[in-house]
Amino acid sequence: xxxxxxxxxxxxxxxxxxxxxxxxxxxxxxxxxxxxxxxxxxxxxxxxxxxxxxxxxxxxxxxxxxxxxxxxxxxxxxxxxxxxxxxxxxxxxxxxxxxxxxxxxxxxxxxxxxxxxxxxxxxxxxxxxxxxxxxxxxxxxxxxxxxxxxxxxxxxxxxxxxxxxxxxxxxxxxxxxxxxxxxxxxxxxxxxxxxxxxxxxxxxxxxxxxxxxxxxxxxxxxxxxxxxxxxxxxxxxxxxxxxxxxxxxxxxxxxxxxxxxxxxxxxxxxxxxxxxxxxxxxxxxxxxxxxxxxxxxxxxxxxxxxxxx
Amino acid sequence: xxxxxxxxxxxxxxxxxxxxxxxxxxxxxxxxxxxxxxxxxxxxxxxxxxxxxxxxxxxxxxxxxxxxxxxxxxxxxxxxxxxxxxxxxxxxxxxxxxxxxxxxxxxxxxxxxxxxxxxxxxxxxxxxxxxxxxxxxxxxxxxxxxxxxxxxxxxxxxxxxxxxxxxxxxxxxxxxxxxxxxxxxxxxxxxxxxxxxxxxxxxxxxxxxxxxxxxxxxxxxxxxxxxxxxxxxxxxxxxxxxxxxxxxxxxxxxxxxxxxxxxxxxxxxxxxxxxxxxxxxxxxxxxxxxxxxxxxxxxxxxxxxxxxxxxxxxxxxxxxxxxxxxxxxxxxxxxxxxxxxxxxxxxxxxxxxxxxxxxxxxxxxxxxxxxxxxxxxxxxxxxxxxxxxxxxxxxxxxxxxxxxxxxxxxxxxxxxxxxxxxxxxxxxxxxxxxxxxxxxxxxxxxxxxxxxxxxxxxxxxxxxxxxxxxxxxxxxxxxxxxxxxxxxxxxxxxxxxxxxxxxxxxxxxxxxxxxxxxxxxxxxxxxxxxxxxxxxxxxxxxxxxxxxxxxxxxxxxxxxxxxxxxxxxxxxxxxxxxxxxxxxxxxxxxxxxxxxxxxxxxxxxxxxxxxx
Ligand SMILES: Nc1ncnc2c1ncn2[C@@H]1O[C@H](COP(=O)(O)OP(=O)(O)OP(=O)(O)O)[C@@H](O)[C@H]1O
Ligand code: SF4
Ligand SMILES: [Mg+2]
Numbered sequence: 025x026x027x028x029x030x031x032x033x034x035x036x037x038x039x040x041x042x043x044x045x046x047x048x049x050x051x052x053x054x055x056x057x058x059x060x061x062x063x064x065x066x067x068x069x070x071x072x073x074x075x076x077x078x079x080x081x082x083x084x085x086x087x088x089x090x091x092x093x094x095x096x097x098x099x100x101x102x103x104x105x106x107x108x109x110x111x112x113x114x115x116x117x118x119x120x121x122x123x124x125x126x127x128x129x130x131x132x133x134x135x136x137x138x139x140x141x142x143x144x145x146x147x148x149x150x151x152x153x154x155x156x157x158x159x160x161x162x163x164x165x166x167x168x169x170x171x172x173x174x175x176x177x178x179x180x181x182x183x184x185x186x187x188x189x190x191x192x193x194x195x196x197x198x199x200x201x202x203x204x205x206x207x208x209x210x211x212x213x214x215x216x217x218x219x220x221x222x223x224x225x226x227x228x229x230x231x232x233x234x235x236x237x238x239x240x241x242x243x244x245x246x247x248x249x250x251x252x253x254x255x256x257x258x259x260x261x262x263x264x265x266x267x268x269x270x271x272x273x274x275x276x277x278x279x280x281x282x283x284x285x286x287x288x289x290x291x292x293x294x295x296x297x298x299x300x301x302x303x304x305x306x307x308x309x310x311x312x313x314x315x316x317x318x319x320x321x322x323x324x325x326x327x328x329x330x331x332x333x
Numbered sequence: 334x335x336x337x338x339x340x341x342x343x344x345x346x347x348x349x350x351x352x353x354x355x356x357x358x359x360x361x362x363x364x365x366x367x368x369x370x371x372x373x374x375x376x377x378x379x380x381x382x383x384x385x386x387x388x389x390x391x392x393x394x395x396x397x398x399x400x401x402x403x404x405x406x407x408x409x410x411x412x413x414x415x416x417x418x419x420x421x422x423x424x425x426x427x428x429x430x431x432x433x434x435x436x437x438x439x440x441x442x443x444x445x446x447x448x449x450x451x452x453x454x455x456x457x458x459x460x461x462x463x464x465x466x467x468x469x470x471x472x473x474x475x476x477x478x479x480x481x482x483x484x485x486x487x488x489x490x491x492x493x494x495x496x497x498x499x500x501x502x503x504x505x506x507x508x509x510x511x512x513x514x515x516x517x518x519x520x521x522x523x524x525x526x527x528x529x530x531x532x533x534x535x536x537x538x539x540x541x542x543x544x545x546x547x548x549x550x551x552x553x554x555x556x557x558x559x560x561x562x563x564x565x566x567x568x569x570x571x572x573x574x575x576x577x578x579x580x581x582x583x584x585x586x587x588x589x590x591x592x593x594x595x596x597x598x599x600x601x602x603x604x605x606x607x608x609x610x611x612x613x614x615x616x617x618x619x620x621x622x623x624x625x626x627x628x629x630x631x632x633x634x635x636x637x638x639x640x641x642x643x644x645x646x647x648x649x650x651x652x653x654x655x656x657x658x659x660x661x662x663x664x665x666x667x668x669x670x671x672x673x674x675x676x677x678x679x680x681x682x683x684x685x686x687x688x689x690x691x692x693x694x695x696x697x698x699x700x701x702x703x704x705x706x707x708x709x710x711x712x713x714x715x716x717x718x719x720x721x722x723x724x725x726x727x728x729x730x731x732x733x734x735x736x737x738x739x740x741x742x743x744x745x746x747x748x749x750x751x752x753x754x755x756x757x758x759x760x761x762x763x764x765x766x767x768x769x770x771x772x773x774x775x776x777x778x779x780x781x782x783x784x785x786x787x788x789x790x791x792x793x794x795x796x797x798x799x800x801x802x803x804x805x806x807x808x809x810x811x812x813x814x815x816x817x818x819x820x821x822x823x824x825x826x827x828x829x830x831x832x833x834x835x836x837x838x839x840x841x842x843x844x845x846x847x848x849x850x851x852x853x854x855x856x857x858x859x860x861x862x863x864x865x866x867x868x869x870x871x872x873x874x875x876x877x878x879x880x881x882x883x884x885x886x887x888x889x890x891x892x893x894x895x896x897x898x899x900x901x902x903x904x905x906x907x908x909x910x911x912x913x914x915x916x917x918x919x920x921x922x923x924x925x926x927x928x929x930x931x932x933x934x935x936x937x938x939x940x941x942x943x944x945x
Contacts, residue, residue, distance in 0.1 A: 226439040232390055233434075234454040234505065235426035238419070244453075248444045324489045325443055 031316060035309055040093065042305040047092055050298050051085065092298075101299035106291055111299040114284065122280035125269050128196050129203025133265075136163075136208040137254070141215020145250075146242055148220050156212065163209030168268060172202035172275045199276045206268035207261040214257050219250040248322055255322065259315035262308050335366040336405070337512050337547055338387070338430075343400030345379075345386050356382045356395070358571045364513060369539070369548045371558040371579070373594070374568030375807040380551045383568070384515045387549075388432055389414065389422045404429060407512060428458040431506040435518040437499040441490040447501045448474075448486030451508060458509045473504040476542065478534060494895045496527040503535065510543055517551045524670035524834070526892045529878035533891060536561060553808065555595065556880025559583065567591045593809055623661040625796055625828045626682065631655045631691030633674075633681045637900060649899050651677040652688070653852035656928070659796075659845075664822070664829045666843030666860070668836060668875070672896060673849040675832045679798040682830065683715045684708055695796070713743055716789040718782075720801035725785060726773040732759075732784055733769040736791050743792060755791065761824065762787045763817060779810035783817065790825060800832045815842060836879050840864055845934070848872045851899055851907040853926055858935040868937040870915075871908045906940045916943070 058075050067075075076082050080091070095101060101111050144156035175198050179185045187195050222228065223246055231245045270282030281300060288296035319326045345357040357379050364370050372380050385391045387402055402414040406429045414422065431454075434440045442450060448470055455466040474482035477500040490498055499519060506514050516535075520528040539548065550562060558565055558579060565582050567575040567590065574588040586592045632655075634648035651674045659665045667675045680686040682693060684700065693701040700711055719725040727735060733755065740751045756766055762783040773781060782802060789797055802818070803811040815838065822829065833839050839846055839860070846863045848856045848871065856869040867873045877890040892911045897903055903910050905922035918924060919940060928936040 226434065226436050227442040229390055230434060230440045230502070230505075231442065233388055233426055233432040234457060235423040235428055236453065236457055237423060245442055245445070249442070323444060325491050 028317075031313060035313060038309055039306060042309070043093060043096055043302055044089075046298055046301045046305070047089055050294055050301075051088075096302055101302060102295040104288075104296045105293045106296075111296050114296065115281065115299060115303060118279060118281050118284045121278055122269050122273070122282060124196060125199055125203060125272065125278065125280060126265050128200025129206070129265055129268055129272075132200045132204030133206065133208045133211060134204075134258070136204060137211025138215050140208075140212040141219060141254070142242065142247075144212070145216040145219030145223070146238075148216075153216070157216070160209040160212040160216075163205050163212070165209075168202055168205045169271050169275045171205055172198070172272055175201060176276070199272050199278060202272045202275065203265065203268040206264045207258070210257055210261065211254055214254045215250065218253045219246060222246045222250040225249075251322055252319065255315060255318060259312045262311045266304055266308065336363050337366050338364040338405075339401075339403045340383075340387070341401050341403075343383075343386060343402065344398040345382055345391065345395060346398055347392075348394045348396065356571050357386065359400075360568075360571075360573045362566055362573060362576060364547045364549060366512075367545050367547055368563045369550055369561055371562035371565040372549060372551045372568065373553060373555065373558055373565060375553065375594075375809065378568040379571040380568055381517055382571075384432065384517050384549065384551060387414065387515065388426060388430065389417070389419070390426075390432075405512070424458075427454045427505075427511075428509045429511055430513045430515065431509070431511045433499070433502045433506050433514065433516040433519045435522060437495045437502065437522060440502060441498055443490055446487055446489055447493070451486075451501070451505055454505050454508045469508070470504075473508060474501075476507070476538065477501070477504045479504075494527075495523055496531060496895060499523065499531055500534070503531075503538075507538065507543060511546060513547045513549060514543075515549045515551070518553070519550075520557075521552065521554065524896075525836075525878040526670060526874065527895070529880075529889060530891060530893075532557065532561065532880070533889070554880060555583075555808075560880045567594070621660060624658045625661050625663075625696060626830075627658040627694040628682065629656050629692040629694075631678070631681060631693065632689045633677050633686060634689045647900050650852050650902055651899060652681060653902075654926070655691075655852075655854050657847060657854065657857060659828055659830065661828055662822075662826065663845060664831050664843045666839040666846040667830060667832045667849060668834060668839050668846060669849035670834065670875075670896060672851075672899060674852040674899075675834075675849055676800050678849070679717070679800050679830060679832050683712070683717055683798055685717065709743075713745075713792045714794050715796045715798070716792065716794040718785050718789045718797060718799040718802045720804055726781065726788075728773050731770055731772050735773075735784070736769075736788055739788070739792055745792070755787075758787050758790055761821065762790075763813075777810075778806050779814060782806060782814050786814075786818065786821070790821065793825070794827070796828045796830075798830045798832070801834070802831075803838060804833065804835065811838070818842070836864075836876065848875065851897065851902050853907055853938070854928065855908065855926075855938045855941065856936065857928065858937075862932070862935050868931060868935070869908075869941045870912050871941075874913060906938065916940075918943070 058072050058079075058081070073082075080088060083091075099112060103109065104111050104114060107114065140156040140160055144153040144160075147153055179198060180187070186197050219242075223242075228241060228245060231241050236245075269280065270285055272278070273280045273282035274286060281304075285297065285300045287293075288300065340363065341361045343357055343360050344355070347354045347356055360379075360383065362370075372383065374380050382391070382395070385395075386397060391397070397415060400415065404412050404414055404425070406412055406425065412425070414425065417425070441447065445453075448467070451470040451473060452463070452466045455461070455469055456463070459466070461469075470486060471482045474485060479485050479497060479500055485493070485497075490501075493501065502519070506516075519535075520531050523531065535548075539546070550557070552558060562579050564577065565575075565579050566573055567582070567588065569588070569590045575582060575586065575591045582591065583595065586595055631652055632650075633652040634650055637647040637649060653674075655678060657665070667678065669675050677686065681688040684693075684703065688701060691701060692699055695711060695715065698711075700708070703711065730738075733752070736755045736758070737748070737751050740746055740754070741748070745751070746754060755769065759766060759768060764780060764783055764787075768776070768780075768784075773784070776784065782805075785802070789799075799818070803814050806814060819842065821827065831839070831843055833842075843860055845857065845859050847854045848863070848869065850871050856863065856867065856872050858868075863872065864876065867876055874890045874892045878892070890913050892913060894911050897907075897910055903922060905924045906912070906915075906919050906926060909915050909919045909922060912919065924940040927939050929939045929942055930936050931942055
């Protein structure tokens with residue numbers, strides 16, 4: 025069977041399982057949603073009953089669950105308790121800044137990660153290896169929001185090199201770095217170890233026996249082979265990218281899905297939270313699908329395996 | 334004679350956690366233009382370190398302590414390679430000196446097409462356009478006799494067989510018509526028939542397009558040295574102990590190591606009586622009446638993995654319709670190229686693998702359907718010795734624990750008794766009693782194999798399957814282990830199946846031989862019959878492919894091409910796609926295979942028996 029179809033067949037159940045988890049967790053949280061909606065104002069039983077009907081909460085749980093799944097498939101995720109707007113509209117309005125931030129973070133993260141990984145991996149056990157790996161360790165262990173605040177303080181407030189708030193490309197730099205830091209450390213370490221491994225392979229010795237320069241050996245002969253584990257890591261860490269974006273938006277006071285999610289949680293706006301989580305799981309699964317496909321591009325052996333399978 | 338490379342007083346050492354270790358001790362030699370210089374020596378003697386020193390490709394923990402390596406490069410300048418910077422050395426590597434490595438499976442980049450890998454070296458050293466380089470690459474692939482070069486150039490290494498990959502390596506080495514090609518065991522990882530093809534190709538090229546190129550040929554195979562080389566250098570523990578014309582060194586070895594090396598070759602030993610066998614009166618008689626093992630129409634097929642949605646209906650046909658028997662005290666040899674199904678047959682017989690179909694009678698008891706539980710009692714009588722002694726020993730158990738375990742499991746003796754018994758066995762296999770307290774990693778390869786043998790013997794089996802028991806060992810050690818097995822066979826009254834791809838080992842050790850090809854036994858005969866008058870075309874080709882140290886070189890029968898896939902073997906005679914002289918009836922592929930007896934005890938596949 026075709027590899028793509030096979031993959032898609034796995035994606036669909038995964039998505040439904042994820043959504044089920046979302047539904048179950050949000051519907052067993054204690055507290056009557058009607059109370060939340062009314063914001064604590066007193067109301068007659070009749071009003072309450074009406075609200076309940078309106079929200080479809082009078083139906084049995086299983087029916088609510090199935091209609092949630094059906095609607096989610098159609099992209100209809102209900103209305104916000106607070107604003108009464110359809111949640112999809114709210115999400116659409118807030119989507120762009122987060123996408124920009126995630127892409128920015130992805131680029132910075134991959135760039136720093138791969139750069140330090142190569143820098144260290146081409147000369148294992150040297151000063152520069154140790155140096156790079158200490159930096160990577162810092163990246164992994166120091167909380168990124170703290171680094172974000174330090175960046176604002178140093179480059180924004182003290183040096184005034186980049187704007188902290190505002191619109192446009194430049195204002196994206198510091199937040200992107202902050203998001204990127206969430207996974208740059210891990211990328212760097214994995215790129216390094218994978219590169220060290222590849223550089224010890226027999227075919228690298230063959231390449232050297234041809235009299236090829238060391239730059240070409242790294243760029244042409246090693247990187248592609250070395251990138252499989254880091255790319256896998258990237259797939260697993262897309263979650264970090266999303267978390268990173270949520271936290272970073274808060275630190276930099278940027279609009280976006282992160283802010284929206286935070287507000288929704290604080291206001292206990294269950295449909296909105298539910299919708300946001302549904303979207304994020306879908307995006308996460310989708311991005312992983314892309315990662316799966318890129319393996320084939322990187323490694324012809326995997327490509328062939330798939331075409332045959 | 335023009336000297337192109339001069340190595341003088343070269344010493345190389347490795348730095349490790351335990352201090353430094355001398356790998357090369359003050360070696361000097363030279364290579365003349367156009368000559369083939371063989372470098373022989375046992376594993377660890379420093380052959381590879383020598384070649385890597387010349388190439389400047391030593392690992393990071395190695396350093397050259399002193400010495401000079403002078404090369405006359407293509408522009409006729411003399412350069413001292415050891416004084417070059419890495420950038421300058423890059424101008425020489427691949428251009429003036431190139432190298433073919435031992436491991437065809439791993440020495441090409443898996444993510445680049447083979448065409449790109451060849452073009453790369455051309456563009457690196459020649460100032461020509463890409464299209465021109467591409468054309469040269471296609472020509473090179475043609476020269477190394479890769480069929481359909483334009484198509485192959487676009488393929489990746491994993492799509493090629495080991496032999497083909499090694500051809501690609503050779504074309505890379507040839508690409509810039511170097512002054513010197515260093516070939517480090519280029520064929521030892523390949524089957525004999527493929528090895529013969531490659532050696533012939535190498536010599537053909539050597540005598541045509543690169544006639545001025547010298548070759549430094551590293552090998553442990555003295556047969557190859559005899560066939561190819563003009564001069565030979567023998568290394569022993571990092572020193573050159575002998576050097577001279579091939580004929581002189583072979584006829585009149587001066588150093589004791591060289592003498593040992595030559596005499597430890599199984600084919601020599603028969604004459605020199607270094608080995609203890611064929612002292613006919615001492616030999617145990619094969620009991621003609623008692624058949625210990627009899628197998629009938631045995632098949633073993635492995636399903637091909639296909640990913641999780643699709644069940645595959647293809648199978649690897651590893652053992653196909655094999656029937657044979659082994660008499661008491663007899664040693665049956667199994668030979669054949671890799672993938673011919675020798676190990677699968679061996680494992681199926683003692684039921685480490687469950688055969689797909691067919692019957693196995695052990696002492697007249699049909700064990701083919703026995704469950705693992707029923708096999709426990711039988712296993713005591715049937716044991717196996719493996720190729721890789723290290724992998725088959727538990728690294729965390731000392732030797733005593735390893736050996737005593739099966740005895741206690743089978744409840745054969747009390748512990749005290751068992752310990753004394755094990756001491757006896759360990760003495761029999763030629764190890765000191767102190768070994769019992771040591772762990773596997775503290776032993777050398779040869780010693781570990783002795784432990785493997787001891788383990789097979791503790792249960793006092795009647796029957797042993799030995800799967801390539803000496804292939805991982807150096808020739809001189811091989812001889813010791815073979816002698817030991819020969820002795821134990823008598824003391825323990827063993828019947829054996831002895832698997833090996835090495836015909837000379839088979840000739841020395843076995844009474845009867847079965848030749849396997851693609852899952853079939855194509856010929857069975859007593860040793861002397863098989864070696865002196867082989868009947869099957871494959872057997873003949875196989876015998877002829879082996880480089881011989883002694884004896885006149887008959888015209889070689891070369892087998893074309895690679896072994897077909899055991900998933901879709903050819904119909905009819907499985908060998909017909911590579912047969913050097915197929916009969917008229919063979920080509921259609923509609924003859925049934927099956928053994929017939931042409932002389933008492935000499936069985937040959939019926940199609941071949943008819944057409945030869
Ligand atoms: N990377 C290494 N680190 C430490 N010692 C090494 C290393 N490579 C080789 N040696 C040592 O150098 C010596 C010579 O090894 P070398 O590989 O040249 O042997 P060889 O003759 O090529 O053997 P083989 O026939 O097994 O290929 C051996 O004692 C070996 O243990
Ligand atoms: S049967 Fe025919 S094709 Fe097969 S090996 Fe014999 S001669 Fe060759
Ligand atoms: Mg070697």
